Amino acid sequence: MAEKLKILKFPDPRLRTVAEKVTKFDKSLEKLANDMLYTMYEDNGIGLAASQVDRHIRLIVMDLSEERNDPRVFINPEYKILDNESLASFEEGCLSIPGFSEEIIRPDKIELTWQDLEGKTHTDRPNGLLTICIQHEMDHLEGKLMVDYISPIKRDRIRKKLQK
Numbered sequence: 107m108a109e110k111l112k113i114l115k116f117p118d119p120r121l122r123t124v125a126e127k128v129t130k131f132d133k134s135l136e137k138l139a140n141d142m143l144y145t146m147y148e149d150n151g152i153g154l155a156a157s158q159v160d161r162h163i164r165l166i167v168m169d170l171s172e173e174r175n176d177p178r179v180f181i182n183p184e185y186k187i188l189d190n191e192s193l194a195s196f197e198e199g200c201l202s203i204p205g206f207s208e209e210i211i212r213p214d215k216i217e218l219t220w221q222d223l224e225g226k227t228h229t230d231r232p233n234g235l236l237t238i239c240i241q242h243e244m245d246h247l248e249g250k251l252m253v254d255y256i257s258p259i260k261r262d263r264i265r266k267k268l269q270k
């Protein structure tokens with residue numbers, strides 16, 4: 107049975123922790139991935155990083171399908187930007203910053219490498235939403251949040267709103 111996990115909310119300082127590499131591909135990793143997917147679906151998110159549930163390892167779950175039937179797990183993801191000139195802007199939201207969305211500009215030509223739950227390595231050149239979403243989630247693993255892309259004044263306004 108999957109368990110709903112508590113999502114840390116901005117400005118919780120634990121969201122600033124840099125995540126560690128996954129080295130053990132065991133049952134507990136699989137359980138965490140399943141619990142994260144369950145939590146993400148319950149909160150109507152499209153992606154969730156382990157950092158957001160206070161587990162500081164390089165694990166991300168995602169489902170970008172409209173039918174919500176395409177769960178994906180990315181372990182130890184890494185990307186390189188293939189074209190610095192090619193950018194996409196997307197209105198992003200974040201389960202750690204509820205009720206807030208912002209247009210963020212990111213590179214949209216990347217090569218992505220990750221491991222699955224068995225530890226097998228995959229490489230892909232994704233396009234569309236996956237490209238944006240994986241960068242957003244990988245920011246979480248570095249302790250970075252989408253509010254870091256906006257002006258300090260706006261960020262402060264959001265912080266005050268969420269602290270109420």
Ligand SMILES: [Zn+2]
Nearest residue numbers: 199200201202
């Ligand atoms: Zn987020």
